[in-house]
Amino acid sequence: MVIKRLVEEVDELIIGIGSAQLSHTIDNPFTGGERVLMMKEALIEYEVDLSRVYIIPVPDIEMNHVWPRYVSLLTPPFDVVFSGNPLVKRLFMESGFTVRTPPFFNREVYSGKKIRRLMLESGDWEQYVPSSVVRVIKDIRGVERLIEICKSDEVFEGDGK
């Protein structure tokens, strides 16, 4: 919904998929590419005009000061950055970008962490996720993957493999 609203305000919108190199961890169970797929399907479900949207996976670079410039390496040029994350906002501001907080952001209800916990506890996670994304997660057997990952104690020690 945030994206649907933003697309109406701007000429073109670039959606960055962060930490795109990570997957199979509790915080990032899905690959960058799977998350690109979910986003695309959700945009189609919500009838967002795809000719004005980019979905760009962005692997991490472990240097906060450099990160905004690195994002701009992998994306078409942009003028304004939308984020609700204080660190992200700060970093882009220090890099000279105009930063705005998205129009609404119901973060407690639509929280990834909460949704992943519901998945692990066989709760009703599907109500918080677009139905097209539910379909993708089922196709790739995402809940089963998350449950298996959590059996591993290595997961709690770090993402590293």
Place this chain on the structure above:
Amino acid sequence: MVIKRLVEEVDELIIGIGSAQLSHTIDNPFTGGERVLMMKEALIEYEVDLSRVYIIPVPDIEMNHVWPRYVSLLTPPFDVVFSGNPLVKRLFMESGFTVRTPPFFNREVYSGKKIRRLMLESGDWEQYVPSSVVRVIKDIRGVERLIEICKSDEVFEGDGK
């Protein structure tokens, strides 16, 4: 044209933009993100159905054996790989992918190397490039950038900075 033809044959097409981290070199004067932009504009110019296309920048990983798997980390799942490049074909085949050579590929005429040389020699490069891409290159002053890069002898020693 290759892409326009391919889109008709498949359900969805993922276009990978390789060496996405490189820019400002003779072989890769444009950033990964600028190349994503050019591709998107060309697809719109050629009236390709964008709801069935992904454009994904893929930074290099310096391990050929691992590269196809790494590509599949950043892209939605795919079944068939289209490439005319023998090394790329070989690597994806060894990784278990079905590989096909694109339906046509007039590589001598539409060669990046040749087009870049024309840019450097004030030749008529524009005839070999979609007009939407010509517009992007002019917007970002791409020819001027290429000419300046070539004045530097470091360029000839490597991409490194």
Place this chain on the structure above:
Amino acid sequence: MVIKRLVEEVDELIIGIGSAQLSHTIDNPFTGGERVLMMKEALIEYEVDLSRVYIIPVPDIEMNHVWPRYVSLLTPPFDVVFSGNPLVKRLFMESGFTVRTPPFFNREVYSGKKIRRLMLESGDWEQYVPSSVVRVIKDIRGVERLIEICKSDEVFEGDGK
């Protein structure tokens, strides 16, 4: 004992030493190479046929999806993967490998974490480790190293140096 049993079942066995680039941390006090040495000495002590075994140090790559393919870059080709770790099993399965759980795995008793704690508390760690490995650890003054590492508060913040 797990390895001794496995070697009887297969033609050749490749033993991967993971996180080989790490050392001097509480979880990985020994270098990849020191761990290779311990493994080799233990195999000799247990009279395993070395002509059918490889011991390969594998540095981390911080991409779970790509990791099994990366392992196969550094090792001779293999058909079956043995692991008791749910994440490792999942990752290799998704990469198309046959995965089996090793025949026995008394993980509570022979736990690295527990043995390292005994080393720190001057407990009787030696009973849980092959005597050839005890010898290597003494040669490289490994217990002294572990104790010194733990005096550093940086250790608790991360592996980084």
Place this chain on the structure above:
Amino acid sequence: MVIKRLVEEVDELIIGIGSAQLSHTIDNPFTGGERVLMMKEALIEYEVDLSRVYIIPVPDIEMNHVWPRYVSLLTPPFDVVFSGNPLVKRLFMESGFTVRTPPFFNREVYSGKKIRRLMLESGDWEQYVPSSVVRVIKDIRGVERLIEICKSDEVFEGDGK
């Protein structure tokens, strides 16, 4: 004060600024370069002879065993290492360097962690920092940065961006 004392004992002193690639985290709010600047200003304030001092930013390398050699790649040759950190001392000793503990080190009072906490709680952090460094931190609006960083939950999950 530690440095002032050390400079009197040695011909030349190299001050390494570790984890130089990090910034905008709770533990490392300032860039490597900002920390170089603070150090230089403090040395001038304390009238240390700059012709005998080097200040060298050293980005992390995630391999403890290799780290001392890597430090020596980025710095002029040195004979003695001064550190109060047990891990650092151990690593340099194992690499064949002479290691000494600096003459005094009032670590509880002049603790970075404590000073950063005071900054966050509007406490009197300035008394624990040379006045030249207070000036630098105000110039770059460092306290404001630290407070903003801490609003972000990502900070608590790791340094990564």
Place this chain on the structure above:
Amino acid sequence: MVIKRLVEEVDELIIGIGSAQLSHTIDNPFTGGERVLMMKEALIEYEVDLSRVYIIPVPDIEMNHVWPRYVSLLTPPFDVVFSGNPLVKRLFMESGFTVRTPPFFNREVYSGKKIRRLMLESGDWEQYVPSSVVRVIKDIRGVERLIEICKSDEVFEGDGK
């Protein structure tokens, strides 16, 4: 033959497989793991005592000054380095290792570059390679791979993928 001779002179021998992360290039057509396999097979063919030999794949680190220390991270401890390569000898010497030139080294006849050229030109490469290695190369269809790689012009621009 060099290795067979060396094993007689020393207690244990560690064979490092360099640039282990590279493959599918003209200079390094085979993966690190495939080269480990070839080496093991050749040692068995030449009846070298495997209980006194390690074969360790060593990925590149792009820092010459640091490289010998990095090698020692992935290998058991060693006292003497054998190499005929002036750069390798120099680097290990500067890192404090004893360096010796192997007893014989008929490099013109048994040159990798020459053998690869014979493979490409359908020459009699097999006479320069142990028969066990010929078998491995045939099993993995190595000559076919090399020929295909060379059709790609990217190969001539660099190893990168």
Place this chain on the structure above:
Amino acid sequence: MVIKRLVEEVDELIIGIGSAQLSHTIDNPFTGGERVLMMKEALIEYEVDLSRVYIIPVPDIEMNHVWPRYVSLLTPPFDVVFSGNPLVKRLFMESGFTVRTPPFFNREVYSGKKIRRLMLESGDWEQYVPSSVVRVIKDIRGVERLIEICKSDEVFEGDGK
């Protein structure tokens, strides 16, 4: 001389030592730290006021677009960039920095490449180098190192180790 002149024009000068991670190659025979040392000695010889100068080793990052921002991560904040290199100038300009060409730059006479060739051919390289730098190069036996490096054919294939 360029630096001596520049220091008179600006408040403070930061001297970046590029490709600081490289050494023992024909183009970069000396480590980043050895080059820092040479620079410091030369500044003292030329009586440059060291309280207004920083010498900062900057390892490479293989992303031209991001490089200027990365440089600013490791250095104190700066307003103006001085360089005679067209690529460097272009990159900093695109990153929003003011760029100026240094007041003079007798590059043909004082060329690193030329000086290194003289070293290799036992020519009179010393006349082109400050006498303090000649002393450093002799102390570290730099000419001998360069000659040995050039005996290795690997040098001609790339910097990699």
